[in-house]
Amino acid sequence: MPSDYYEVLGVSRDASDTEIKKAFRGLARELHPDVTGHNPEAEARFKEAAEAYEVLSDAERRRTYDQYGAEGLRSGGFNPGQGQGFGSFDDIFQSLFGQAFGGGGGGFGFGGGGPAAGADILLQTELTLDEVATGVERELSFPAVVVCAHCHGNGAEPGTPIETCDRCGGAGQLRQVTRTPFGQMVSAVPCDVCHGSGKVPDTPCEVCEGSGRTEGTVTKTIDVPAGIEDGQRLRVTGAGHAGEPGAPAGDLYVEVSVAADGRFERQGTDLLSAVRIPATEAMLGTTVTVATLEGEREVELEAGVQPGHEETLRGAGLPRLGGRKRGDQRIVVEVVVPTNLSEEQRETVERLDVSLGPDNLGPQHGDGLFGRFRKAFR
Ligand SMILES: [Zn+2]
Numbered sequence: 001m002p003s004d005y006y007e008v009l010g011v012s013r014d015a016s017d018t019e020i021k022k023a024f025r026g027l028a029r030e031l032h033p034d035v036t037g038h039n040p041e042a043e044a045r046f047k048e049a050a051e052a053y054e055v056l057s058d059a060e061r062r063r064t065y066d067q068y069g070a071e072g073l074r075s076g077g078f079n080p081g082q083g084q085g086f087g088s089f090d091d092i093f094q095s096l097f098g099q100a101f102g103g104g105g106g107g108f109g110f111g112g113g114g115p116a117a118g119a120d121i122l123l124q125t126e127l128t129l130d131e132v133a134t135g136v137e138r139e140l141s142f143p144a145v146v147v148c149a150h151c152h153g154n155g156a157e158p159g160t161p162i163e164t165c166d167r168c169g170g171a172g173q174l175r176q177v178t179r180t181p182f183g184q185m186v187s188a189v190p191c192d193v194c195h196g197s198g199k200v201p202d203t204p205c206e207v208c209e210g211s212g213r214t215e216g217t218v219t220k221t222i223d224v225p226a227g228i229e230d231g232q233r234l235r236v237t238g239a240g241h242a243g244e245p246g247a248p249a250g251d252l253y254v255e256v257s258v259a260a261d262g263r264f265e266r267q268g269t270d271l272l273s274a275v276r277i278p279a280t281e282a283m284l285g286t287t288v289t290v291a292t293l294e295g296e297r298e299v300e301l302e303a304g305v306q307p308g309h310e311e312t313l314r315g316a317g318l319p320r321l322g323g324r325k326r327g328d329q330r331i332v333v334e335v336v337v338p339t340n341l342s343e344e345q346r347e348t349v350e351r352l353d354v355s356l357g358p359d360n361l362g363p364q365h366g367d368g369l370f371g372r373f374r375k376a377f378r
Pocket residue numbers: 148149150151152153155156205206207208209210211212213
């Protein structure tokens with residue numbers, strides 16, 4: 001049975017179209033293969049989200065679904081997930097993001113000319129492990145080429161007319177004929193007067209001098225998904241530098257670095273930490289306090305715990321990117337041998353030493369560290 005579409009998108013049953021669209025956009029950004037590195041779990045959730053959006057974004061399908069469920073949709077001839085309404089998932093993305101995903105690099109095919117698209121921007125942001133565990137919203141402020149606020153990007157002083165470019169006749173392109181040893185080559189280049197827009201302002205905007213763009217500062221809130229790895233990049237389509245009038249903006253890339261954490265070592269979705277206990281406590285058993293992402297936790301160590309022993313706190317690690325399940329925290333036990341014994345302590349230990357027999361030191365105590373090393377390298 002398919003999951004509940006509202007649950008998949010994380011919206012209420014009376015969510016508005018805008019809320020549904022927003023929820024899907026958020027999920028799509030978080031789960032898209034470009035971001036998750038083709039993680040199968042994320043891809044499955046991504047498909048699920050696309051299917052839910054396909055149904056809930058269409059008023060008629062949504063009504064059918066509300067009344068009769070997914071069964072009702074199928075008997076009505078709609079096969080969710082096949083992208084019938086949209087043609088393909090890529091079209092959904094095109095309608096949402098203004099560009100199909102998966103082209104790689106955000107290139108726009110503009111044949112021979114036209115106004116130039118804006119350049120991409122790369123920013124860096126640092127996350128703590130706690131933020132990796134939960135995901136985080138980051139507000140980033142950065143300098144960027146923005147659409148001129150005075151002329152709204154058309155390059156004309158407000159209230160003055162915009163005219164068709166005389167040089168290119170409004171086409172935005174000029175044909176350039178080049179003689180080569182193989183004959184004449186005809187190519188199209190952007191018009192040098194209108195820069196490809198086909199239009200020239202009668203009176204150029206006094207703020208941007210007719211370019212339609214100015215330098216500004218952009219503030220953007222980025223959703224960094226839980227489980228992100230050090231060095232991964234998030235892409236926000238269209239949030240880069242503004243393009244020339246009539247052309248799309250570039251993309252914004254945010255590269256994530258994860259700060260070192262004194263408490264843990266990250267191993268994929270697992271967290272590794274260590275506790276040090278005196279040899280006597282190892283013999284007697286003890287309770288230790290360990291740091292976890294959710295604060296301190298008491299962990300019991302049985303009497304006779306050996307050096308290198310691992311205690312596992314299930315689910316106390318990090319989530320996989322795009323997944324809900326969390327890894328474990330593994331606590332490695334380090335045993336400290338007491339030194340600088342007083343005369344009295346020494347006598348106590350001597351008495352213990354002579355009393356120890358095969359029962360206390362038998363093979364049930366495992367291979368020891370050396371044995372484990374050897375096994376690891378065999
Ligand atoms: Zn302007």
